[in-house]
Amino acid sequence: MSSTDTQIMITLRIWRGDANGGKFEDYRTPVAEGMVVLDAVHRVQAEQANDMAVRWNCKAGKCGSCSAEINGKPGLMCMTQLTHLPLDEPITIEPMRAFPRVKDLVTDVSWNYRVKKRIKPFKPRKPDASDGTWRMGQADVDRVQEFRKCIECFLCQDVCHVLRDHHLHEEFIGPRFLVHIAALEMHPLDTEDRLPELKEANGIGYCNITKCCTKVCPEHITITDNAIIPLKERVVDEYYDPLTRLWRLVWPKKNPNDV
């Protein structure tokens, strides 16, 4: 594709079906330079398959709606340039595999919202000043700010083999919510203790550090190194390290409200 006027024909191999099953169907469509996968899908939807279901909203990589698997890799359709794909062979587009299928490219991600409700919310310490305000170090806020970039596209959940291949949704909350817990747990004002749930009900031990979640994150959050592993280490502090426990017998943890 050498100019915006030049169009070439490509083949999109799109999964069509619902919760009961489905199959890939091929669609030939013209594309031009600058188009993303979602543009091509929309063109197919408009011209060849009006009944095709595809969820989208912002087309700017910020709403996290158009998550799918493009040539087998979880990604946002609106952020995947066609020029970055081999166009001489069919481009495979299928729905996420870690969630129930609704129709075509649309999956039911409501499990994630139910998981989020289970997580203990932010609980700040007593205000530092009489006017009800707090004082925080910029560096401490910066550390958790990375986690707040999450757009909840759930691509990290999709690629996580614990959910995707082993379907352990009952036992493991997935990388998205480990990031959420990290944002709360490492917050300089937060006083809540989420480690017991992290170890048991949230199943952090199921993560075997494949770093697949980090690789697919469209916001480039360093999920594994900055969120999951530090949380694993905090769980080790609390439950698996006899020296730390001994240390705490001599020097108990400060009450966060006394800071």
Add this chain to the structure above:
Amino acid sequence: MSEARMSLPVARGFGETTRRDKWWVTPLVVFLGLSAFIVYSTWAAFQGKHYTHGPYLSPFYSPELWGESPHAWFGPRPSWWPGWLIFSPALLILWMPGGLRVTCYYYRGAYYKAFWADPPSCAVGEPRKSYWGENKWPLLIQNIHRYFLYIAIVFIFLLAHDAWKAMWFTDPVTRSTSFGIGLGTLVLTVNVALLGGFTFGCHAFRHLIGGKLDQLSTAKIRKPLYDCSSCLNRSHMAWAWISLFWVAFSDVYVRLCSMGIWKDWRII
């Protein structure tokens, strides 16, 4: 929650994927790289000879607690050592740095994929249906990582001392000792620097030095140390591989010099 009733797509079979790239290359390279290191280090550890050359001591044999070389701390093989049990100074100590690598977060992720296909690669089907990750025994033992870190930090100082000793050469005729730098000195110095980069960028070190604090900015000493560790940690994979290669190369260098196949090049 009623997640058990969720109707999910059937999990794919082993190696099944719609990925078009050569996803198998990375796990294959990891498999071959780690296998080569395990085979070589095991062979080298069982040799029990050609691990010193002049002031140089192979890092596979350091610290040499008991042994035949002048580097040995407590003299030759102890009399209480069972005669039927093979003896090599390396076998006494190699499990310690080995333990750090086996329980290292980077290596764990890498060898779970390359050796156990759990998963073989991201978004690629697995060979087994059951999975318990690091949530239960035996992999629960990985939480011991920080204890291997404590030992590894001691090893960094010991290897730094070896690099220092590798700067003092004894004249074979006069038996006097003088300062010098040979190619082996550089090899052993680079080795300790690379191992330091790997060890002090370790996730457990990063946590213990400051990551565990929510108000890190108030910790005047720990904050800069945490920042340094975080900087190393960003390239932890690279440190892991380069230091792994170099520690094996350091042994090869000392071994081949000791065998007379390579000649140590004296720079100063």
